[in-house]
Every structure is written in structure tokens, then in C-alpha cells.
Amino acid sequence: MPQVTLTVNGKQHTVEVEGRTLLVELLREKLGLTGTHIGCDTSQCGACVVHVDGISVKSCTQLALQADGANVTTIEGLAAADGTLHPMQEMFREHHALQCGFCTPGMVMSAIDLVQSHPEGLSEKEIREGLEGNLCRCTGYHNIVKAIAAAHPLMHAKAAE
Amino acid sequence: MGFQGIGASVRRKEDVRFLSGKGNYTDDINRPGQLYAYIKRSDRPHAKINGINVAAASAAPGVVRVFVGGDMAAEGIGGLPCGWQIHSKDGSPMAEPPHPVIAVGKVRHVGDPVAVVIAESKQEAKDAAELIEVDYTDLPAVANLTDAVAAGAPEVHDGVAGNICYDWVIGDKAVVDGVFASAAKIVKLDLTNNRLVPNAMEPRAAIGDFDTSSGDFTLYTTSQNPHVIRLLMGAFVLHIPENKLRVVAPDVGGGFGSKIYHYAEEAIVTWAAGKVRRPVKWTAERSESFMSDAHGRDHVSTAEMALDNEGHFLGLRITTLANMGAYLSTFAPCVPTYLYATLLAGVYKTPVIYCNVKAVFTNTVPVDAYRGAGRPEATYLLERLVDVIAHDTGIDKVELRRKNFIPADAFPYQTPVALQYDSGDYQTTLKVALKTADWDGFEARRTAAKANGKLRGIGISTYLEACGIAPSAVVGSLGARAGLYEVAEIRVHPTGSVTVFTGTHSHGQGHETTLAQLVVSQLGVPFDQVEVVHGDTAKIPFGMGTYGSRSLAVGGSAMVKAMDKVIAKGKKIAAHLMEASVEDIEFKDNTFTVAGTDKSKTLTDISLAAYVPHNYPIEELEPGLDETAFYDPKNFTFPGGCHIAEVEIDPETGVVEMVNFTAVDDVGRVVNPMIVEGQVQGGVAQGIGQALLESAIYDPSGQLLSGSYMDYTMPRADNIPPMSVATENTMCTHNPLGSKGCGEVGAIGSPPAVINAVVDALKDYGVRHLDMPATGSKLWSIIQAARPRMAAE
Known part of the structure; x- marks a missing residue:
């Protein structure tokens, strides 16, 4: 092989x-x-x-x-060695952006790329369109969109450090 | 850390593991020496099996065994059981044809298991399955309801005449016909409730494990109710006594009803593990899920309302055809009867109701409860009918609802269809929703949309549902073959931390958090010292599982009862330690106090004394502080509320954009507002999916056309609007928490609100009704057809 x-x-x-x-x-x-x-x-x-x-x-x-x-x-591989969550993980938790957790890993990985590739900012519509390739059956997406919007400034502030 | 008891939006305990990739779903589990099962499924809707040649498959690389239906039948293994028996109006029991675990003699739907290959790897099992030759003779098939009941229709099961499983009624037809005969007006509506595929994001999976030393079986499975699976599979299918069978439902990635039922694959892997004496794992591919998970809804109905001249509802008359699919799934027969027709009063004081339901076999995947189960069908029918009454009579749709509401002072309210509602306030949820959605300002928004070339519409639904299922004696009298109580064990450990063992199961609901909050409030134990264990028959005393929004109302009530026992025992120990009378001991905030003194003991003092009983009333009290309670609910609970949808349709494409959604629900006592909002948002998204996007389509020959995510439209983030979700609660009067349940309200209340909005947007196009889903192509066709007429006017 x-x-x-x-x-x-x-x-x-x-x-x-x-x-x-x-x-x-x-x-x-x-x-x-x-x-x-x-x-x-x-x-x-x-x-x-x-x-x-x-x-x-x-x-x-x-x-x-x-x-x-x-x-x-x-x-x-997202969280720090000491267990500190990535800002996207933290915002998903803070905004109740997951329920059963099954779509969550893929959703978080997509969301991070979406935020990283849009340093200028993301409107709610852009976030929703950016999630076209990720299905969630539990949350109705409402809180996922909120979590991503909340993670955007945190991730870019961190990147600027 | 702030308050973490009942009422606090505590962040979830389970989230860190799910967000870190440390969830433990069934397919994540691997047992030593594990083999893989691949199921060869019928690609025919209906066919006679003349023979199955498994020789090449058996000789293929890595293959350990190939089994066919006859192998199980030869060991006396019968079919999958049905958990609910309905009787027809003539008193005869429903037709209950056998449901072989693996098909014997005939296949009856695309996806019916025909053979199973057990191999060293998943790929080898799948490759070998390609080599199985099944000699079929195709038989005429029938997929849709009206075809299945037509004269001369192909019979799905020999001896089930006309494909009728049962012909059931509720209400007095003569009385209702009498009301219709003298009514000032009758409004009639024909409608369908589209067939859906539940589509939990985690495909089903199962691992059968056999311990060669003890002879014990373990089944790991994606289930909402492991004890029910143990009972059904152990007692009725494989004849394994409960003491030799453990069922584990670990982290489960969504259920929505589809993971309640006992499925063939669970029996196959367990039985096969015993045969090959190694663990056997099966994981569904999504295309298998489409053709083997129980589907939902699929009703065709005619509804008629008799009215007086002022628009008061005088009587309701309904006939419904309900698709059962090819076999009876575990709870299928109760869905279109006791979970549907008993809800037809809704929030209205309609005095007489008659409903006839014919359950029908077809050559399709079995249909069973999907989020809401019967109640969305009843709600959609009623709330569409009310809007059509408003359309036909010219009465304002809100006013029509208001004047027919059961008033807030009428509770307890006995409906004409068996249920007795305990509490509710429909005027209030309506009033708050209208204000939140700015109902009165809508016409200005419609005008503004029109200026932009868009058709804007608003729709309302005022609904009620019954959940918290259910009083065992009541459901027993209605045909349930099980009780529907719930079980909780509260184990206070020696040093005062607590483990909750619950018979409910969490597959997204967040029970590890909310149930811990109950312990915080009742026992005063800190949140981080409470652990909730669920999903394992070897750990939990017993349980009926999670469905029908029952976990808090029934399972939470069992916890309250068990904690009451803990407190009662703790008081006896405290009385002994503080040399006081038991009657003088009070318990509050984790502390036992002698009333009127400053003498006190913490729960930890008491639990330590209970497990180290040196100074202890050992003559009259057993050591330990571990209490179990079974709670059987006194009634159903009745959440309800008002949903308002606002849509814009592009007349050039027919595409509907959801622009606003408002939900104001009455769910009783809220333990965690954040989680309740999330449950409602998720339910609403599924309701919007049903209304606008989703439909399981069979062609007339019985081929499933929407068999993957390429063809079945799941709601995506840009199909769903931001939602305004709130509660206006009245308390459930018959359980100790006052909670009613929130898991299904979103999926129940929302579909008619959306379709009412779509119809409202198209009112200038002469649309009185349209069936779900309101896809772009459907609406475009309606708009195109109406244009010449409109141009002529």
C-alpha cells in the first residue's frame, strides 16, 4: 500500500x-x-x-x-496546550452555537477560515452565505451566526498582537 | 460565579468536549477485534426474492460471514415489534404484518435490508456486497397515499386489504354531521403535509459486542432511549434476557424522533456479534439514512369547519390518510391518532370534532414520529384552515382567532377530543407576538416591498401542543405497549458532590447542564459538583428516554421526587446528629437547620455521616444517601403560543426570502433561558425547512428520488432569518417544576405561519391555498399562471 x-x-x-x-x-x-x-x-x-x-x-x-x-x-488542534480554547470555540460556547455537537467541529473550522479570510469584517448576510457548505440541524444557525460575528474582532485583535 | 440554579442561562457543561473534538459518538467507538457490517439493501420498491447467491461475496477478501434473512428466521428470530396498537372503528385491531429484520421472501421498499456482509474492514464488506446476486421478480408497487387506497392498488402485504392498517375515528360523526347540516357557513380545505426526512446530522450507527467469557451482549447505538431498545430487542427480537444485554447510547448527534425506534441494524450487529464472536460495527452512509431512517409526516387530509354568521367555530370534520410506509415502525400507529387527532381543538373552543384517520401501507420507508409527531400535522391543518376561513369570510385573521380562543379563565379545559388542558393564556402570547413582530406596521412594509418589486406577506399561527408524555394508564388504554413514566437516581456522594442518573437521554438538548441546575436549586450543591449520567443501561436504573419534549416535565419531575427523598432521609440523619426531632429539621441552601436555633449541618456533613455511619441511627435507617424515583405524569403538558412569519417573494423567480420570524411561546417554567431559545430556534428552522424547502419525493413506482443532500433541500444558514424568540409562560399545574417542554414547539408552530405568510404575499394572485414546500419553482408557476388573468383585469 x-x-x-x-x-x-x-x-x-x-x-x-x-x-x-x-x-x-x-x-x-x-x-x-x-x-x-x-x-x-x-x-x-x-x-x-x-x-x-x-x-x-x-x-x-x-x-x-x-x-x-x-x-x-x-x-x-485548535485549543492551546493548556486547554485555553480558540476564540471561535469560546464564542460558540458563549453564544450557545452548538447543541448535539456533531456538525460543530466542521462548523468551527469553516468559521475560522471565513473570519481569517475577511479581516475587513463580515456582515450577518456574509456570514450566512459563508456557511453554505455546512449543515446544522439543531440550532437554526441563529446562534452560530452570532458566535462568528463575536469571534471576528477577537480573532483579528489577537492576530494584530 | 453567579447564580446557576433554575432560571439561569448557564453555559453548557457538554460544550468544551464537543468543541474540542472530544465527543464520544457511536462511530468514534472501536472495540478490540472489531469487524464491520455492510448491509445490502433492496434497490426495488416491491419484489419477490427468488434467491440470493452469496457465494462470491463469502469468498471475497476479508469477508468473515454473509447473512441473509433466512439465517435469522432459521433461529426463530421474528420481526421488529411495534410498540403501539390502534383499534379500528369496528373494534378490530390494526393490521400488523411481520417486519423481518432482514427481508424474507419479499422486499417492500427501496432500502429494505436483503443481506449483511461481515468483514475485516468497512471497504471489504462494501466491496463484497457488490458481489451478492439477488434474483428478484418485480411486483407492482405503490408509493403515494391516494394511489395506495385506490381500487385495485397493489397490495404491500398479502392479506391487508386495500393497504389499510387501521380505519380509526374520534368523535361522534352523527352529532358533528348534525352541526354541519344547520351551520350558516362551511369552509373546506384539502391539504397535504409533506413527507420529511429527519436528517439528524449524525448518521445512525451501531456496534454489537459479545463477551465470550460472560456471554453478555453490549449494543452501542445512536438511540434516544437505550432502555427501550434493550427491552424491544432483547425481549421481542433476539430473546436475550435483560441481565445479559447492555445498551449504551453515548453522545448522539441529534435525533428529532428518528433515533427513538428499534431499527433492524441494531438487531443485526448484536446477533451477528454473537455468531462471529467478535464485535461488529455498522455505520450508515447518508444515502442509507435516507432509505432506512424513519421518515416523518406524509398526510393527505380534508378539513371542514362549520361556522355561524359571526365566524364562531361550531364543528370540525376531518378525514386524513396517513402513510405508514412498508412496515410499522415502533411508534408509528399512535402518531396520526393520539398525537394528531386529539390536538385538533388546538387553542379554540370548537365544541364538536370528528376525525377519521386511515393509516395506509405503501412501498416506502416506514414513517414514524419526527419532531412534533402528529402535532405539527394537526397544527398545520388547523392554522391553514383558520386562515382560509378568514379568506373566505372576510373576517380579520387575528380577530377570527381571538374570538374563538379558549379564554384564560377556562382552565382546566376539557376538549371534545379527549385532552384536558391544564393551563395557558393564548391572548397574551398573541398580543406579545403581534407587538414584537410589529403586525400593525406591516402594510407599510408591504407597500415598501412592492416599490422594490417584491411581494411581501405576513402570516400567523396560534397553536398548542401536548407533550410531556405521558400518564402510563392513559396511554395504556389508548394502545401503548409500554408505560411512559421516567426514572431518576440521585446519588449524593460521601463528600457531598452529586451524580444524577437519568432515564432521559441528551442528544443536543443539554441535559447535562439543565438537569444539574435542578440539583443546584433543590439541594444547593454547586453546579460544578453535579454530574449527569445518561445513556447506559448498566448505569441507569431504568428509563423511557427522550422524545415528545418529556425530559424536563417527566424526567425532571422524577429528579425532584428523588431529591425530595434525599432531603427526607437527610432530615432523619440531621435530627439524629443534632439531637432534635425530625419535624423540627428544615432544609434550605444545602443546610439542615434545627428550626429556631443556630444548630445546623451541611448536606456534606449528612452525606459523610450516611456513608461513615459511626454516629448514625443505624437501627432505623440504612446507611448511604442514594435515592431513586419513578415519576408517572398526571397529564400531558400543553405548551403553546404564537408564531409570526414575514416573507418576501421575488415574482421573477418565485424564491421566498424569510425576512422576519417571531415566536412567543408558553413553555411553563424555564430552567435555562439560553437553552430554551436555542431549542425554539432549531425547531423553527426545521419548520421553515418543511414549509419552504424539504420534501421526500417518491416517483410513482416507489423509487426515492430525494435520496441524498444533492436532492433533498436542507435549510442552510442563508435560508433562515434572524429570529425573535421569547416566552410568556403559564405554569404547568400538575408537575412539581411547572415545566411544559420546549423541544418541539418551534417545529409545530412555524410551518403554518410561513405558509400563511406566503399565501398572504400572493393574495393578489388569487391564491387561497398551496401545499408545502413553497419552493421557488412552485411559486413561479403560480405567479406565471396568474399573470395573464391579472393583466386582463
Whole structure:
């Protein structure tokens, strides 16, 4: 079987995979990083979103082999070593932007990329449109939108430090 | 840290684990030596199975075993049981055809399990399933309700004439017909309630584990009620006694009803684990969810209201066809009867009601309770009918509702359809919602929208539901094959911290937080010293689970009862320690006090004494401080309220934009306002989804056309408006918390509000009614068809 070498949450791994293995399967089954979820089989739901070289990617749309040499961040890699939550995680908690928690990892990873790529600010409409690729069945999105809006200034203030 | 008891918007205990990727969902669990199951499903809506050739699949790489329906049948394993029996109007029991775990002889819907491959890896199991050859003879199939009851329709089950599962009535037809015969006016409406797929974001999964040394089975499953699954699967399917079967429902990623039921896959992995003596895991792919999770709704109804000249409701007459799908799912028969027709009084004092429901088999996925379960169907029918009455009579739609409301001083109120409402104040929720939504200012907004080329409409729904299910004796008399009490164990540990064991199950509701708040308020134990345990039959004494917005009203009440026992025992211990009479001991804020003195002991003092009983009334009292209570509710609870939707339609595309949504609900005592708002927002989004976007579509031959997220439109963030959500509460009068439940109100109240708004926006186009979902293409067609007529006028 072919090998893939990649860095996940700062740690390098070399893993044997089948050619058809998806990145999400590598993360969940080979590396035990079960925080990244699989919610569909048509790349619609976004529960599997991770960052590949800093960009949000649906990890069910990428073969594991395509991630060779990549730097991957999953939901497990967001909080600081001392457990301090990322501002997006903190705002999701503060604004009750999660219920069952299943879409949450992908939602948080998408939201971080959305905020990072819009330093100028995000209107409510832009946040809603930016979440097109992430389904949530519990919250009605209301509080997710609030959490992302609240995280925006925190993340950009932190980036400016 | 501020107040964290009842009434505080405490941030959730469970959030840090979910936000850090440390949730423990069923598919995250892996057992040593685990194998994988892949289920070969029927691609035919209805066919005879002539033979199944599994030779190639059995010989494929990594395959351990392949099972077909006959393998289970050979061991005397029958079908999946149904938990509710309805009787037809002639007194005969409903038709209850067998529901094989794996199909035997025939398949009856696309998705029906035909064979299961057990292999070393998921991929190998799936590859091998491709090699299974099923020799089918296709049979005529029927998917939709009106086709299924037509003369000469294909029969889904041999011997079930006309595909009728039951033909049930409530109310006195002769009396209601009499009222209609002398009524000043009759308004009639035909409508459908569209079929939905619940679509919890976590697909179902199950792991069967068999301990070869003890002979014990464990099932890990995505369930809302692990004890119910243990009972149904153990006693009725696999014949495993409860002491040898543990069911664990760990973190579950949403349910909305779809994870109540005992599904074939749970029995398959448990049984197969015993056969191969290794753990067996199955995880649904989303396309499997579409064809194997119980669907929701799917009614076709005719509703008629008899009125006097002033618009008072005199009588309601309804006929409904309800789709059961190919087999009876666990609670399916009660949904269109006791969870539907008993709600048809709604918030109105309609004196007489008659409803006939025919439940119908079709070659489709079984239909069962989905968020609201029967009550959204009743509410949609009533609230559309009321708007159509306003349309036909010219009476203002708000005034029409007001004049027919059950007044706030009429409680307890006995409806003509069995239920007795304990409390409510419909005028108040209406008044507050109208003000919040600026109802009176709407016409100016309509005019402004028109100037921008948009059609703006506003819609209202004043609704009520019954939840907190349910008094066991009552549901037993109505056909339930189970009691519907709830169970709680309160374990005060030696050093005063508390573990709550609840028979309810949290799959998004936040019970680990809200139930802890009950302990903060009643026992005065700090929030961070309370742990809530749920979802494991090996830990929890018993439980009926979470559905029907029952967790707080029923499960919370069981906790109150158990904590009352803790306090009562604690008083006896305190009396002994402080050498006082039990009658003189008071308990408040974590402290037992001798009334009128400064003598006191904390709960921790008492619990320590209870577990280290050196100085203890050991002759009359057992050591320990651990109490269990079963609480059987005295009545249903009756949340209600008013929802107002405001929409804008682009006449060039037909696309509806939700511009405002207001919900003012009466949910009784609120434990955590933040969580209540979240529950309502989520329910409203599902209601908007039903009204505008979602529909499970079968073609006439029984093929499921909307079988993935490519075809089934889930509400996305930009389909849902910002919402104004508030409560105006009256207390439930018969449970100790006063809570009514909030999980379903959003999905119940909102669909008619949205459709009423859409119809209002199209009022110049001659629209009296349209069926859900109000998609862009549907509205565009209506607008296009009306344009020549409008141009001519």
C-alpha cells in the first residue's frame, strides 16, 4: 500500500493507506482523530471540514494521498496546550452555537477560515452565505451566526498582537 | 460565579468536549477485534426474492460471514415489534404484518435490508456486497397515499386489504354531521403535509459486542432511549434476557424522533456479534439514512369547519390518510391518532370534532414520529384552515382567532377530543407576538416591498401542543405497549458532590447542564459538583428516554421526587446528629437547620455521616444517601403560543426570502433561558425547512428520488432569518417544576405561519391555498399562471 506523510496538529505521521482512502478516513481511522465527523456521502454537510495548509477543506473530498506533505489542522488542534480554547470555540460556547455537537467541529473550522479570510469584517448576510457548505440541524444557525460575528474582532485583535 | 440554579442561562457543561473534538459518538467507538457490517439493501420498491447467491461475496477478501434473512428466521428470530396498537372503528385491531429484520421472501421498499456482509474492514464488506446476486421478480408497487387506497392498488402485504392498517375515528360523526347540516357557513380545505426526512446530522450507527467469557451482549447505538431498545430487542427480537444485554447510547448527534425506534441494524450487529464472536460495527452512509431512517409526516387530509354568521367555530370534520410506509415502525400507529387527532381543538373552543384517520401501507420507508409527531400535522391543518376561513369570510385573521380562543379563565379545559388542558393564556402570547413582530406596521412594509418589486406577506399561527408524555394508564388504554413514566437516581456522594442518573437521554438538548441546575436549586450543591449520567443501561436504573419534549416535565419531575427523598432521609440523619426531632429539621441552601436555633449541618456533613455511619441511627435507617424515583405524569403538558412569519417573494423567480420570524411561546417554567431559545430556534428552522424547502419525493413506482443532500433541500444558514424568540409562560399545574417542554414547539408552530405568510404575499394572485414546500419553482408557476388573468383585469 502507498504511504502518505503529513503533519497533523503539529505532529508528523507516515501512514499506509489504500489509494481510495479519504483524508477524513485517514484522520478518523488511522490517527484516531475522531473529532472530525462524517455526516454525508456527497460532500454537502461540512461536518468533516479541516484546515489543509491553512485553508478549510472538506476532508471527504480529498484523498489521503493528496495530503502528502500537507500541514493539517483538525478540531483537536485548535485549543492551546493548556486547554485555553480558540476564540471561535469560546464564542460558540458563549453564544450557545452548538447543541448535539456533531456538525460543530466542521462548523468551527469553516468559521475560522471565513473570519481569517475577511479581516475587513463580515456582515450577518456574509456570514450566512459563508456557511453554505455546512449543515446544522439543531440550532437554526441563529446562534452560530452570532458566535462568528463575536469571534471576528477577537480573532483579528489577537492576530494584530 | 453567579447564580446557576433554575432560571439561569448557564453555559453548557457538554460544550468544551464537543468543541474540542472530544465527543464520544457511536462511530468514534472501536472495540478490540472489531469487524464491520455492510448491509445490502433492496434497490426495488416491491419484489419477490427468488434467491440470493452469496457465494462470491463469502469468498471475497476479508469477508468473515454473509447473512441473509433466512439465517435469522432459521433461529426463530421474528420481526421488529411495534410498540403501539390502534383499534379500528369496528373494534378490530390494526393490521400488523411481520417486519423481518432482514427481508424474507419479499422486499417492500427501496432500502429494505436483503443481506449483511461481515468483514475485516468497512471497504471489504462494501466491496463484497457488490458481489451478492439477488434474483428478484418485480411486483407492482405503490408509493403515494391516494394511489395506495385506490381500487385495485397493489397490495404491500398479502392479506391487508386495500393497504389499510387501521380505519380509526374520534368523535361522534352523527352529532358533528348534525352541526354541519344547520351551520350558516362551511369552509373546506384539502391539504397535504409533506413527507420529511429527519436528517439528524449524525448518521445512525451501531456496534454489537459479545463477551465470550460472560456471554453478555453490549449494543452501542445512536438511540434516544437505550432502555427501550434493550427491552424491544432483547425481549421481542433476539430473546436475550435483560441481565445479559447492555445498551449504551453515548453522545448522539441529534435525533428529532428518528433515533427513538428499534431499527433492524441494531438487531443485526448484536446477533451477528454473537455468531462471529467478535464485535461488529455498522455505520450508515447518508444515502442509507435516507432509505432506512424513519421518515416523518406524509398526510393527505380534508378539513371542514362549520361556522355561524359571526365566524364562531361550531364543528370540525376531518378525514386524513396517513402513510405508514412498508412496515410499522415502533411508534408509528399512535402518531396520526393520539398525537394528531386529539390536538385538533388546538387553542379554540370548537365544541364538536370528528376525525377519521386511515393509516395506509405503501412501498416506502416506514414513517414514524419526527419532531412534533402528529402535532405539527394537526397544527398545520388547523392554522391553514383558520386562515382560509378568514379568506373566505372576510373576517380579520387575528380577530377570527381571538374570538374563538379558549379564554384564560377556562382552565382546566376539557376538549371534545379527549385532552384536558391544564393551563395557558393564548391572548397574551398573541398580543406579545403581534407587538414584537410589529403586525400593525406591516402594510407599510408591504407597500415598501412592492416599490422594490417584491411581494411581501405576513402570516400567523396560534397553536398548542401536548407533550410531556405521558400518564402510563392513559396511554395504556389508548394502545401503548409500554408505560411512559421516567426514572431518576440521585446519588449524593460521601463528600457531598452529586451524580444524577437519568432515564432521559441528551442528544443536543443539554441535559447535562439543565438537569444539574435542578440539583443546584433543590439541594444547593454547586453546579460544578453535579454530574449527569445518561445513556447506559448498566448505569441507569431504568428509563423511557427522550422524545415528545418529556425530559424536563417527566424526567425532571422524577429528579425532584428523588431529591425530595434525599432531603427526607437527610432530615432523619440531621435530627439524629443534632439531637432534635425530625419535624423540627428544615432544609434550605444545602443546610439542615434545627428550626429556631443556630444548630445546623451541611448536606456534606449528612452525606459523610450516611456513608461513615459511626454516629448514625443505624437501627432505623440504612446507611448511604442514594435515592431513586419513578415519576408517572398526571397529564400531558400543553405548551403553546404564537408564531409570526414575514416573507418576501421575488415574482421573477418565485424564491421566498424569510425576512422576519417571531415566536412567543408558553413553555411553563424555564430552567435555562439560553437553552430554551436555542431549542425554539432549531425547531423553527426545521419548520421553515418543511414549509419552504424539504420534501421526500417518491416517483410513482416507489423509487426515492430525494435520496441524498444533492436532492433533498436542507435549510442552510442563508435560508433562515434572524429570529425573535421569547416566552410568556403559564405554569404547568400538575408537575412539581411547572415545566411544559420546549423541544418541539418551534417545529409545530412555524410551518403554518410561513405558509400563511406566503399565501398572504400572493393574495393578489388569487391564491387561497398551496401545499408545502413553497419552493421557488412552485411559486413561479403560480405567479406565471396568474399573470395573464391579472393583466386582463
